[in-house]
Amino acid sequence: xxxxxxxxxxxxxxxxxxxxxxxxxxxxxxxxxxxxxxxxxxxxxxxxxxxxxxxxxxxxxxxxxxxxxxxxxxxxxxxxxxxxxxxxxxxxxxxxxxxxxxxxxxxxxxxxxxxxxxxxxxxxxxxxxxxxxxxxxxxxxxxxxxxxxxxxxxxxxxxxxxxxxxxxxxxxxxxxxxxxxxxxxxxxxxxxxxxxxxxxxxxxxxxxxxxxxxxxxxxxxxxxxxxxxxxxxxxxxxxxxxxxxxxxxxxxxxxxxxxxxxxxxxxxxxxxxxxxxxxxxxxxxxxxxxxxxxxxxxxxxxxxxxxxxxxxxxxxxxxxxxxxxxxxxxxxx
Numbered sequence: 001x002x003x004x005x006x007x008x009x010x011x012x013x014x015x016x017x018x019x020x021x022x023x024x025x026x027x028x029x030x031x032x033x034x035x036x037x038x039x040x041x042x043x044x045x046x047x048x049x050x051x052x053x054x055x056x057x058x059x060x061x062x063x064x065x066x067x068x069x070x071x072x073x074x075x076x077x078x079x080x081x082x083x084x085x086x087x088x089x090x091x092x093x094x095x096x097x098x099x100x101x102x103x104x105x106x107x108x109x110x111x112x113x114x115x116x117x118x119x120x121x122x123x124x125x126x127x128x129x130x131x132x133x134x135x136x137x138x139x140x141x142x143x144x145x146x147x148x149x150x151x152x153x154x155x156x157x158x159x160x161x162x163x164x165x166x167x168x169x170x171x172x173x174x175x176x177x178x179x180x181x182x183x184x185x186x187x188x189x190x191x192x193x194x195x196x197x198x199x200x201x202x203x204x205x206x207x208x209x210x211x212x213x214x215x216x217x218x219x220x221x222x223x224x225x226x227x228x229x230x231x232x233x234x235x236x237x238x239x240x241x242x243x244x245x246x247x248x249x250x251x252x253x254x255x256x257x258x259x260x261x262x263x264x265x266x267x268x269x270x271x272x273x274x275x276x277x278x279x280x281x282x283x284x285x286x287x288x289x290x291x292x293x294x295x296x297x298x299x300x301x302x303x304x305x306x307x308x309x310x311x312x313x314x315x316x317x318x319x320x321x322x323x324x325x326x327x328x329x330x331x332x333x
Contacts, residue, residue, distance in 0.1 A: 005207065008080035008331065012203040015087040017226040020196040022094050023106040024054065024230020035181040035258070038251040040174045050185040051232040057189020058224035062215040063272030064191060068198030070213050071131030072111060073118045075205040081324065081333055082117045083203045089113035089320025097308055104308035105276035109316040110195045111135060116317030120324035121333060136313075138273035142264050143283035149260035150287025157252055158291070166250075173251040180258035185231075187265040188277050193227040195274065253288045260284040279309060 032046040041049070069075070090106070090113035097104035111132075118127055161169050197215050200223065204210045249257070261281040268275040282305055289297040 004332070005080065008084065009203060009207045009209075012080050012083045012087070013200055013222075015084055015091070016196045016200045016203075017222060019087050019091050019094070019106075019110065019199075020193060020223050020226035021230035021233075022091055022098075023192050023195070024051075024227045025098075025233040032181055032185065035177050035254055038170075038174065038177060038249055038254045040177040040251055040254065041181065046181065047232055049182060050188070051228045053182055053185035054189040054193065054231045055224045055228040057186040057191075058193030058197075058227055059220055060190050061269065062194065062197060062220065064194035064269055064274050065197035065201060065215050066213060067131075067135065067272045067274055068110070068195050069202040069205075069215075070198075071128055071135055072114050073126055073128055075202050075213060077122060077126040078118070078202060078206045079121065079333060080203060080206060081328055081331055082121045083114070083199060083206070084117075084331075085120070085324035085327060086110070086114035086117035086320045087199060088323045089116055089316045089318075092319050092323075093312060093316040097312075104305075104312045105139070105278045106192060107139060107195060107274050107276040107278075108309070108312035110199065111139075111274075112313035112316035113320040114199070115313075116320035117324045119317070120321045120328075135274055138268060139276055139279065142268060142273075142275040143279040145264050146260060146280040146283035147287040147290075149263060150257055150284035151291045152287075153256040153260050154253065154288045154291035157256060161252075170251045173255050177251045177255045177258065180255045180262065183262040184258040184265075184281070187262040187269070189224065189227060190269040191265050191275055191277055193223045194269075196223045196226070249285070249288070257281060257284045257288050260287070 032041070032050045035041045036043055036046050087110070090109035093104070093109045093113075094106055115127060115132070197219055200219050201210065201213055201215045204216075204219075205213055210216070258281075261277070261284045264280050264284075265275050265277055286297060286302065
């Protein structure tokens with residue numbers, strides 16, 4: 001029996017790292033789509049930069065990991081099967097939205113996945129509703145802040161450089177955008193790799209390897225590595241949706257988008273609040289597009305993105321619920 005439990009733990013760790021990898025190539029667009037679409041960086045250079053800074057950002061803090069690991073459910077009410085089913089549900093939803101080029105939220109997917117598996121295991125009573133309320137509130141408010149900051153930054157830039165020719169303005173901001181994209185890639189690492197760290201640590205507490213919720217250094221390293229490798233693989237479909245189909249961007253627009261997004265994500269991560277980098281950057285792009293004119297936004301793409309946002313938590317929860325029901329007779333509860 002102890003051997004079976006250890007095997008389950010190893011399966012959970014492997015699945016969490018796979019989720020981190022998928023998250024990396026699924027959310028590559030968050031950091032680099034705008035600088036690729038504006039030709040500030042080549043695709044290869046942008047991905048290498050994003051992968052490296054994703055790794056560095058992931059090693060900075062574990063506050064978001066603690067929120068994910070303890071905010072949804074108490075570790076004592078969780079089994080390895082619950083965590084495994086939750087991760088599988090999140091991975092499946094991420095792959096579905098990646099296939100269709102929809103920039104959905106991996107943060108929403110893992111939260112929905114764990115919640116659905118917990119409900120299948122013990123019912124809704126063991127969920128931390130206050131913790132979930134805090135998490136969901138942060139995920140809802142951050143895009144609103146992203147739209148506002150994107151719009152504000154763009155208006156300020158246009159006013160400050162109103163006498164500069166568009167050609168000269170974008171030529172100079174093409175260099176500045178490399179810096180803003182680097183900061184965004186770093187911010188992406190501080191936010192998204194934390195989810196898998198939280199899930200793995202939750203599983204280690206459930207197994208008895210840890211007596212309290214404290215993310216080990218080796219967990220930080222393997223999660224940061226998996227995220228960086230996934231980013232290096234690249235998510236071409238979503239890069240196209242975010243970088244060019246949604247709103248046509250010039251370097252000055254990309255700079256405002258990335259600066260606004262990085263500010264929101266880094267601020268939230270400092271307080272341990274999990275944000276969706278996908279939500280934040282697409283909302284910042286929307287804000288920049290609205291500063292130009294309403295027709296600058298491809299509203300068909302916007303509605304598709306909104307639909308993916310709305311359905312991610314319930315869809316991943318449902319997939320995880322079914323996964324738990326199907327797998328638990330074979331692997332135990």
